Amino acid sequence: MSLSPAALIAHKRDGGEHSPDEIRQLIASFASGTLTDYQMTAWLMATYLRGLSDGEMIALTEAMLHSGTVLKRQRGGLPRVDKHSTGGVGDKISLPLAPLVACFDVRVPMIAGRGLGHTGGTLDKLESIPGYNTQLGAREFQKTVVQIGASIIGQTKDIAPVDKRIYALRDVTGTVACRPLIVASILSKKLAEALDGLVLDVKVGRGAFMTEEKSARALAKSLVQVAGGLGTQAVARLTRMDAPLGTTIGNALEVKESLELLQGGGPSDSRELTLTLAEEMLLLAGRMGTRAVARGELDKALKSGVAFEKFREMVSRHGGDVRAVDDPSRLPSTKQRQLIRADKAGFVSAVDSLALAEVALALGAGRRRSTDAVDPAVGIEVHVKLGERIEKEQKLLTLHVRKRDPKLAARALSAVRVSRRRVRVPELLLGRAIRS
Amino acid sequence: MSLSPAALIAHKRDGGEHSPDEIRQLIASFASGTLTDYQMTAWLMATYLRGLSDGEMIALTEAMLHSGTVLKRQRGGLPRVDKHSTGGVGDKISLPLAPLVACFDVRVPMIAGRGLGHTGGTLDKLESIPGYNTQLGAREFQKTVVQIGASIIGQTKDIAPVDKRIYALRDVTGTVACRPLIVASILSKKLAEALDGLVLDVKVGRGAFMTEEKSARALAKSLVQVAGGLGTQAVARLTRMDAPLGTTIGNALEVKESLELLQGGGPSDSRELTLTLAEEMLLLAGRMGTRAVARGELDKALKSGVAFEKFREMVSRHGGDVRAVDDPSRLPSTKQRQLIRADKAGFVSAVDSLALAEVALALGAGRRRSTDAVDPAVGIEVHVKLGERIEKEQKLLTLHVRKRDPKLAARALSAVRVSRRRVRVPELLLGRAIRS
Numbered sequence: 001m002s003l004s005p006a007a008l009i010a011h012k013r014d015g016g017e018h019s020p021d022e023i024r025q026l027i028a029s030f031a032s033g034t035l036t037d038y039q040m041t042a043w044l045m046a047t048y049l050r051g052l053s054d055g056e057m058i059a060l061t062e063a064m065l066h067s068g069t070v071l072k073r074q075r076g077g078l079p080r081v082d083k084h085s086t087g088g089v090g091d092k093i094s095l096p097l098a099p100l101v102a103c104f105d106v107r108v109p110m111i112a113g114r115g116l117g118h119t120g121g122t123l124d125k126l127e128s129i130p131g132y133n134t135q136l137g138a139r140e141f142q143k144t145v146v147q148i149g150a151s152i153i154g155q156t157k158d159i160a161p162v163d164k165r166i167y168a169l170r171d172v173t174g175t176v177a178c179r180p181l182i183v184a185s186i187l188s189k190k191l192a193e194a195l196d197g198l199v200l201d202v203k204v205g206r207g208a209f210m211t212e213e214k215s216a217r218a219l220a221k222s223l224v225q226v227a228g229g230l231g232t233q234a235v236a237r238l239t240r241m242d243a244p245l246g247t248t249i250g251n252a253l254e255v256k257e258s259l260e261l262l263q264g265g266g267p268s269d270s271r272e273l274t275l276t277l278a279e280e281m282l283l284l285a286g287r288m289g290t291r292a293v294a295r296g297e298l299d300k301a302l303k304s305g306v307a308f309e310k311f312r313e314m315v316s317r318h319g320g321d322v323r324a325v326d327d328p329s330r331l332p333s334t335k336q337r338q339l340i341r342a343d344k345a346g347f348v349s350a351v352d353s354l355a356l357a358e359v360a361l362a363l364g365a366g367r368r369r370s371t372d373a374v375d376p377a378v379g380i381e382v383h384v385k386l387g388e389r390i391e392k393e394q395k396l397l398t399l400h401v402r403k404r405d406p407k408l409a410a411r412a413l414s415a416v417r418v419s420r421r422r423v424r425v426p427e428l429l430l431g432r433a434i435r436s
Numbered sequence: 437m438s439l440s441p442a443a444l445i446a447h448k449r450d451g452g453e454h455s456p457d458e459i460r461q462l463i464a465s466f467a468s469g470t471l472t473d474y475q476m477t478a479w480l481m482a483t484y485l486r487g488l489s490d491g492e493m494i495a496l497t498e499a500m501l502h503s504g505t506v507l508k509r510q511r512g513g514l515p516r517v518d519k520h521s522t523g524g525v526g527d528k529i530s531l532p533l534a535p536l537v538a539c540f541d542v543r544v545p546m547i548a549g550r551g552l553g554h555t556g557g558t559l560d561k562l563e564s565i566p567g568y569n570t571q572l573g574a575r576e577f578q579k580t581v582v583q584i585g586a587s588i589i590g591q592t593k594d595i596a597p598v599d600k601r602i603y604a605l606r607d608v609t610g611t612v613a614c615r616p617l618i619v620a621s622i623l624s625k626k627l628a629e630a631l632d633g634l635v636l637d638v639k640v641g642r643g644a645f646m647t648e649e650k651s652a653r654a655l656a657k658s659l660v661q662v663a664g665g666l667g668t669q670a671v672a673r674l675t676r677m678d679a680p681l682g683t684t685i686g687n688a689l690e691v692k693e694s695l696e697l698l699q700g701g702g703p704s705d706s707r708e709l710t711l712t713l714a715e716e717m718l719l720l721a722g723r724m725g726t727r728a729v730a731r732g733e734l735d736k737a738l739k740s741g742v743a744f745e746k747f748r749e750m751v752s753r754h755g756g757d758v759r760a761v762d763d764p765s766r767l768p769s770t771k772q773r774q775l776i777r778a779d780k781a782g783f784v785s786a787v788d789s790l791a792l793a794e795v796a797l798a799l800g801a802g803r804r805r806s807t808d809a810v811d812p813a814v815g816i817e818v819h820v821k822l823g824e825r826i827e828k829e830q831k832l833l834t835l836h837v838r839k840r841d842p843k844l845a846a847r848a849l850s851a852v853r854v855s856r857r858r859v860r861v862p863e864l865l866l867g868r869a870i871r872s
Contacts, residue, residue, distance in 0.1 A: 009609055
């Protein structure tokens, strides 16, 4: 009773809803090659324009998830919880977050990504620690998670291989910015980690994939609905991404900021986001009764050095040089610095994260193509915060560069906008979504 | 200043209108391979759901037309006019029409198709004349058109090769039934014949590709607009296709009916359609002042034997055995006949062309796949007309079969529906569209 590929496509084309069986057939045929790439892209475009119901998203995510390896949960083991962010500029939260949460008898099996375009990647940041190996096999990864409590590795080719193929097709057919397909892509990979709970950080703003709050909210809602539909409790946080998160952009620089966060310091916005997401993870894991209790315990873990020690253990277990953790001056750095000073006094009205990400990309901190190499040492330190009153000649940014470049310096300067009038600083935390 | 394939696709996805340059780029990139099949199908689906403007259809048709060979017009030569039908059951009109019109100093360079599914193909019909060669090269074809006035050949691989590739993709991605793509497909092939005028027979009804009059009207309108936009005057006729056209379905049987039509006889509906379309062609060619004059001259050409002689010449020039033209009993025929008689008295309320086409297909008269062989001898004679009063046991159909099959006979019988009450017979000619 299976439909032909053309009939499946026509059904979605006409705005019909697929049965779970049809979705399974779509993905199985694509995996086996009886449904071709050119049929998949026609379906993807029909889906872009017609949408998918929650039921269809659930079936699609499940089918994509089961196209590859799904990790096994140990019976009666500790709760497994992870976090996923839709990607922002200066977002290094995964680095302090995973070891912090692992301090509370929670396992954090985090499979992370690399940077592409204006968003950085957790793996690139970790690899700026000399020796850190992000390429553990599934068995070694599971062992590390059990022994240390947290492990951060890169995507393996066995995890949701159909997602990888579909993503490559979406990338060249104008079907990336499609909520149901984004949901299935994110969750088919994350749920392969065999999680009990998942916290989603959905960014909204100029430096985020979603620039509109409405579409970010819809994405957050779909993510928790679909994760829940597949038996994983999920919470989504909507967070602002207009200015960079924290004070650094660039791989080694962000590791340095992470080390400060792990010791209870660091910039207030990245500290607040780390703690908020950690709270959600501990609540999902059933490890804390209330948010206030969680916050207290998390503060203690940071200030006592327990979280820092957990990070140190994780780095060591991954082959990383712990001397660079103990002494960040051992992290890769550039000889050249280029200081950017204010050309007028006033209030900082914008720190354009997208513009700064472009500068960081030009410095070599990121990738334009997935095959590009990244330079761990280069990047940007941001010395001012949105809304802050500044004087002329005050230090705004420090560029960590291989070679001074006046044009790039001018671009960096124009990313920090200064107004005569006081400006309203938007909230970092915009909202929260749970399964309805 | 050229857009990436993904940007082109995204523009149509969002309902934008392509510039002629963008359309040219789309087709040129597809022809050269820098725009892939899986990108084309995403664009096709976006186009299916978003549509194309007249300007886009014109640019698309032109780009597809120029992806291959375009025949040359001799300067100051006779007018070149052709007809295209969207395909119906029992539609053999091209066979009498081309030689008939060629009797009036008009050239009819007709590139025709093969049958697929429930519609027959002009080439298959001609090939039931022993020896008839439908595969002339472009040069030989042009020479035949000049010498005889009419030639009917098959599609060559040099004519609009991009259309062939796009059609193959549409066929398996649910993007066939899309007006703008149908228009570009039909006209990119027809306009390669270097025509001065084109008459389009757009069928509507149960046995047609378009079952709704509204969508058939829209197709007719688009066809004349786009042909006109590319400098070829066109007229479209909307004609009913519920019951089969004429009294025969099947290749040799339809040649036999065509020979009757060429001698002024034949069934009234196929005769009327032949004359109507021939009038339009002569008017487009500027050969007749009025429709009434044209009708009179056409009648004469049929009754005098001039048209028949022209057909005979054309067959001979194509290597066909003219003895089969002079004596149709020499055409392929089956030994077995299966007579279907009415099981009750009443009025014929439906002669279901789609059901009869399915029976003909089962007999071997058509193709399910493009690689199937057809049997020239098998087919169906229809002895009754819509609305006719019949008696029980009256002859309804004669099946020309290789082997008697009671099941097929039952299916054939159920295709002729009989009601107790008198029925209204719909008009054959539904409307006419010219360029606005």
